Amino acid sequence: MEKDASAPDPSRQCNGFSGVLYGEFTDTLNDGVRYSVSLTESALTIQRISSSPDRTKRRWMSTGVARQRVEQCFRVALVQDPLVNLREAERWAHAIRDASVLQAPRRDGVTYTELRRPCRTMILVNPHSGRGQALQLFTGHIQAMLTEASVPYTLVITEHQNHARELVRNADLTQWDALVIMSGDGLLFEVINGLMEREDWQQAIQTPLGMLPGGSGNALAASIHHYSQSPPAWNEELLLSCGFMLCKGLVGPLDLVSVHLASSQRLFSFLSLAWGFVADVDIESEKYRHVGAIRFLMGTLVRLASLRVYQGRLAYLPAKEVPKPPNERVKATRPPFTSQQPSLCSSLPCHLVPRTSPKQSSVKNCVDTNLNQNSITNSSSVITNMRPETHGNNKTASPTDSLLPSLDQPVPENWTVVNEEDFVLVLAIYQSHLAEDLWTVPGAMADDGLIHLLYVTAGISRPALLRLFLAMERGSHLACGCPHLVYEKVRALRLEPVSQQGMITVDGEVVEYGPIQAQVHPRMARLICG
Structure with a gap:
């Protein structure tokens, strides 16, 4: 000037x-x-x-x-x-x-903090996410914005699955004021679980987390944009919106959900838990990753052509507990799952489907604000499994899931048990969007303390299911009057698949197939938002 x-x-x-x-x-x-x-x-x-x-x-x-x-x-x-x-x-x-x-817009009743200035930021980029353009999008759109906003950053390029998880698990977080993801939602899943695996997890999970959309779905980025009360945005416009919010540096609370698997492993989720149609489309559409976000539409059409029905039991704790007379409580037609009963796949280890190209060199590329390469000490191994809840001598006790009984015990009497064993899909989501163009829960907020549970029962026709997802693009599906769609606000849930085959995903990543349960932990993490 x-x-x-x-x-x-x-x-x-x-x-x-x-x-x-x-x-x-x-x-x-x-x-x-x-x-x-x-x-x-x-x-x-x-x-x-x-x-x-x-x-x-x-x-x-x-x-x-x-x-x-x-x-x-x-x-x-x-x-x-x-x-x-x-x-x-x-x-x-x-x-x-x-x-x-x-x-920057602020919601009533929410206390925002501001990132310190200058904000020392680690930005983790998965160059293979989405259409493989995350790094180019960063250099073409975000880099100049951060420079103009005087935000110093270090760019870390991930090279294999769980690279980000092991990095943040071992990093000296006193050097960083924020951790920012430039990728799809899967990389943030790694970062959150890496933070929760640390000895100092209580302090580590308070590190502000930012999201720059560089993947196919970009659900959290679309949700953050929606929470900022801005008009809908997609593609590069959504990236710019999230870049502006990063430069502004407002930080608000973020709920996390604790998820327990049948093998006693525990992980933490920020987005969703899915079984059935949604999980199938998400994973089966990986083969169309090169086309970008349209991969989900292609996967939806393929799965609709051979629509599946899944048998299982579902139970949940309603967000507003209303006492029910015993004769009105819906009972399950099968006994609760116990560890003595044959487990479907409980002997299988937790595994995550890779979202990147085949594993490359284990050397980490770290790029500074001028995109000059620096070296970072290699981590000893790639983490493939979450640790179970432990109380080590040096580790602060992990958060307690007070609402969840053991998976081999029946759910409490104040839970609702669904007397329906044939499902097309079960989706537990904690953000407003499931993808850039899927406005799944219009009223959801990042810190509402709720799990938004949606499930579709068997009997829905293929055209009706397609109309449901088309309506979800406008956020009008909950008001369409579909008799097979059920929506509940819950604090905790349990899902027990009976079908021999199927997939369960957490934040879009495949986990062990079998009984699973989850509980929300309000405002456990912090999110850079508008």
Whole structure:
């Protein structure tokens, strides 16, 4: 920005304007073109004031409009002293950054904190996520934004599955003010579970987490954008929105869900637990990853052509417990699962389906803000299984799942047991979106303390199921009156598959097939959001 030497005092009032800053500047390419620039807490307004009849006016930073990034360069020439000019430019830059934070939407009843300035950020990029363009999207859109916002960062390129998990599990987190993911949702799943595996997990999980969409589904990124009360956005526009929120640095609470598998393994989830149609589409569409987000539509059409029905039992603790007379409680038609009964696949280890290309070198590539490669000490091994809940001598006791009995015990009497053994899908989700274009729970929030349980029973026709997912793009599926769709707000749930074949996914990653249960832990983590 170069300011005209004859421009008025930046802090003055002009034409009734009384804002944060005001100034008149010249164009960097044409000193004869002048602009007035005014900055308030809600907008940055630039207006051409030359003698030309074209009096272009631009208004940025206002709410309720699609996010976009536009560069406008001005000259600052108050005096000949370059240091004075530099201080004037820095004053404007700091004011714009501060005003952008003040302007960010906030929800009533939510206490936000701000990232420290400068915010030392580790950004983990999976170059194979989505269509394999995550690194290019970062360098093409986000890198300049972070530089302009004075956000120092280190870019870490992941090279194999669980690379991010082992890295954050062993990292010195005192060096970082935030951990940011540039990938799909699977990489954040690794990061959260790596943090929860640490001896100091209580402090580690408080590290603010950010999300930059670089995958196929980008469910959390779409949810964060939705929570910011901004108009819907997709693709690069969604990436810019999340980039703006990272630069603003507002931090809010994030619920996590503790998930127990039949093999006594425990993991932590931020997005969803799925069985049946949704899980099948997610995993079977991996072969279409090269086409991007449309892979899910292709997977949906393929799975609809051979629609499956899954047998199992479902039980849940309603969010609002309403006492029911014993004769009104729906009873299961089969006895509860016990460890003495034949387990479907309980002997199988927990395994995660790789979301990257075949494993490469174990050497980690770490790229600084200038994209120069540095080395990081190699970790000793790749973690494939979550640890069970332990109480080691040096580790703080893991969070207690007070709502969950052991998987070999019946659920408590205040739970609802579904008398329905034929399902098309069961989906427990804790965010508003299941993908960029799937607005699954319009009323969900990142910190509402709820598991939003949806399930579809057998008997639904293929056209009706397709209409249900098409309506989900608009968030209208819950009001479509489908008799096979059930929606409940719950605090905990248990799923016991009876069908011999099937897949269960947690945050889009395949886990051990068999009995599974989960409980929400409100506001356990922290999320960079708008």
